[in-house]
Amino acid sequence: MRWELNRLALAITSMVALAFLVPLTFATRQIAHDRAIGDARQQAAAMVAALAVDADPRLLTSAVASTVAGSAGRLAIHLPGIKPVGTTHVTDADVASATGYRRPVTAPAAGGIAYLQPSVLSDGRAVVIEVYVTDDEMTRGVWPAWLALGGLAVVLVGGSVLVADRLGGRLVRATRDLAVSSRRLGAGELAVRVQPSGPPELRDAALAFNTMAGDLRRLLDAERELAADLSHRLRTPLTALRLDAETMPPGAIADRMRQACDLLDEELEAIIAGARLGVEARGSQRSDLVEVLAERLAFWSALAEDQQRPWKVVGGERPVPVSLPRSELILAVDALLGNVFAHTPDGVAFRVTVSEAGLLVDDAGPGISDPANAVQRGVSGAGSSGLGLDIVRRVAEAAGGRLTIDRSPLGGARIAMLLPVPNDDPAPESVRGPGRRRRTAS
Numbered sequence: 001m002r003w004e005l006n007r008l009a010l011a012i013t014s015m016v017a018l019a020f021l022v023p024l025t026f027a028t029r030q031i032a033h034d035r036a037i038g039d040a041r042q043q044a045a046a047m048v049a050a051l052a053v054d055a056d057p058r059l060l061t062s063a064v065a066s067t068v069a070g071s072a073g074r075l076a077i078h079l080p081g082i083k084p085v086g087t088t089h090v091t092d093a094d095v096a097s098a099t100g101y102r103r104p105v106t107a108p109a110a111g112g113i114a115y116l117q118p119s120v121l122s123d124g125r126a127v128v129i130e131v132y133v134t135d136d137e138m139t140r141g142v143w144p145a146w147l148a149l150g151g152l153a154v155v156l157v158g159g160s161v162l163v164a165d166r167l168g169g170r171l172v173r174a175t176r177d178l179a180v181s182s183r184r185l186g187a188g189e190l191a192v193r194v195q196p197s198g199p200p201e202l203r204d205a206a207l208a209f210n211t212m213a214g215d216l217r218r219l220l221d222a223e224r225e226l227a228a229d230l231s232h233r234l235r236t237p238l239t240a241l242r243l244d245a246e247t248m249p250p251g252a253i254a255d256r257m258r259q260a261c262d263l264l265d266e267e268l269e270a271i272i273a274g275a276r277l278g279v280e281a282r283g284s285q286r287s288d289l290v291e292v293l294a295e296r297l298a299f300w301s302a303l304a305e306d307q308q309r310p311w312k313v314v315g316g317e318r319p320v321p322v323s324l325p326r327s328e329l330i331l332a333v334d335a336l337l338g339n340v341f342a343h344t345p346d347g348v349a350f351r352v353t354v355s356e357a358g359l360l361v362d363d364a365g366p367g368i369s370d371p372a373n374a375v376q377r378g379v380s381g382a383g384s385s386g387l388g389l390d391i392v393r394r395v396a397e398a399a400g401g402r403l404t405i406d407r408s409p410l411g412g413a414r415i416a417m418l419l420p421v422p423n424d425d426p427a428p429e430s431v432r433g434p435g436r437r438r439r440t441a442s
Contacts, residue, residue, distance in 0.1 A: 005164050005165075005167070005168035005171070006161055006164055006165050006168060008164070009160050009161050009163075009164030009165075010157065010160075010161050012160075013156060013157045013160040013161070014157055017153040017156060017157055020153075021149055021150070021153055024149055025146055025149070028141075028142055028145040028146065028149070029139070029142050032138060032139055032140055032141055032142045032145075033138045033139075035140075036133045036137040036138045036140070037106070037115060037133065037138075039133075039137075040069070040115035040131035040133050041104070041115065041117070041131075043067055043068070043069045043075060043131045044104070044115060044117035044129040044131050045117075046067060047060075047063065047064070047067075047075070047077060047117075047129045048117065048119050048129065050063040051077070051119060051121060051127060051129075052122070055079070055121050055122075055127075057079065057082060057085055060077055060079075060085045061085050061086070064076070064077065064085055064086040069131055069132070070086055073086075073087040073132075074087065074089075074131060074132035074133070074134075075087070075129075075130070075131055075132070076088040076089075076129075076130040076132075077127060077128075077129055077130070078095045078127060078128040078129075078130060079125075079127050080125050080126065080127070084130070086130075087132075088130055089109040089110065089112075089114050089130070089132045090107050090109055090114045090116070090130060094107040094114065094116065095116065095128045095130070098116035098117075098118050098128050099118050099126050099128055101118065102118055103118065104116065104117045104118070109132060111134055111135055112132060112133050112134040112135050112137070112138065113132075113133050113138075114130050114131070114132050114133070115130070115131040115132075115133060116128050116129070116130055117129040117130075117131070170197070170198050170199075171198050171199060171202065173197070173198070174197045174198025174199075174202045174203075174206070175198070175202060177194055177195070177197070177206075178194055178202065178205060178206055178209060181193070181194045181209065182209065185209075185213055185216070190213065190216065190217045190220065191217075192213065193209075193210050193213060194206040194209050194210055234268055235265075235268060238261065238264055238265060238268065241261055242258075242261045242265075244257075245257035245258045245261055246258070256302060259302075263299055267330075270326070270327045270330070285323075285324065285325040285326070286321050286322065286323055286324070287321070287322055287324055287325065287326040287328075287329050288319045288320060288321055288322075289319075289320040289321075289322050289329060289354060289359060289419075290316045290318070290319055290320050290354055291319070292326060292329045292330055292333055293313075293316065293333055293352065293354055293359065294316070295330075296330060296333045296334055296337065297313065297337075297352070300337045300338075300341070303341060304341075304350075307341070307346040307347065308346060308347050309340075309341075309346070309347060309348060309349060309350065310349040311349060311350050311351065311352070312349075312350075312351045312352070313351075313352050313353075313354070314351065314352070314353040314354070315353055315354045315355045316354045318356075320354060320355065320356055320419075322399050322419060323399055323400075324395065324398060324399050328395050328398065329395070331391050331395060332359075332391060332392045332395040332396070332417055333359065335387075335388035335389065335391045335392045336359065336361045336388075336392055336415055336417065337350075337352075337361065338388060339361075339388050339389065339415065340361060340363045340365070342388075343365065343366075344363050344364075344365030344366070344412065345365070348363060348364050348365045348412070349363070349364045349410065350362060350363040350364070350410075351363075351410065356419070357418060357419060358396075358401060358416055358417050358418040358419040359416070359417045360414065360415070360416040360417075361414070361415050361416075362408035362409065362410045362412070362413075362414050363408060363410060363412040363413055364408070364410040364411045364412045365411075365412035365413065366412060367407060367408070367411070367412045367413045368405055368413045371405035371406075389403065389405075389415070392415070392417055395417070396417045396418065396419075399419055399420070400419070400420035401417065401418045401419045401420050402418050403415070403416070403417055403418075404416045404418060
């Protein structure tokens, strides 16, 4: 934008300068021509005064020689019947024409023009005073004037471009600040604001941006409080469920019920705490994917045992830090594992691979026939809510990664939440080196 404004100023000032320079070039040339003719007129008028005193050719010769034009051979007096006094540059026909006109005329001459001034002596005879004007005299001072005008035009154009650049710099700086703040707001920095600067229109845009950012933050705060309130309302049925579990006879089922109530209570606490955190606080959190996976597998392994599902974990010897809140990772891991239990029959095996490249879940089920449709929010071909894989996709993109769906070597679906690391897909073959931990259950 700044260069465009500079070019616009350059074009406008150049056209204005040309609009003045073209007439001025002709005017300066005409002024020089008129000045030269004016000097010749003065020389001729001096000779008219000399002729009025005495028309003796010898005296006239001395008078002609005493003038600047005469001493330079540019002045002559044409008396009737005798040779011209001084140096002439015109023909007799030009002299006769001037006598007939009875007014000053100019006649072409070699290397210039001749100014012819007719006059009448006291005895009634007509004389013509000739003053020769060279081309150099008629153009004297023209080139310096043109150079001065050109230099002035260059200074004016350069000055206007410099002023436009300064003004454009303010405009571009204000526009750039607004664009940078918009990108930061889109990235989740809800506290970002713009210092109004620049022209009134951009100042109004900056004020509108600040108002929008404040309204957006208030809306998000209201949404978070609503999510926290809704999660808190689940405590009442959870309490009733816990009381029912406490009344159950001792045994494995009662223990699983109480464990499930404890886990659900922890999940509600995490949801409420996460909902009350701002976007900035959540964006600065980091969690360990391996730790979260181990915790969630402790929950899902019980269900896998009930459904007689063989399962295996590959990798996980080293922590895998992810720039996401713990609650977000829990959502993604539960969605990936829950997808296996929800869309495959009992007894179907699955395998979980975790590494720095991400989290990969393979199953031996029927697979996913339409991966593109499977990740659409709210769309499900098996009667579920259709949110699970969309949650995984959103979490992966929030971490800078992506979600992929492919065919598994086990025969079913392979769903991978890939993280932004230089490694390739965390396929089982890439993590089967020495020292890798495997866990198998059946």
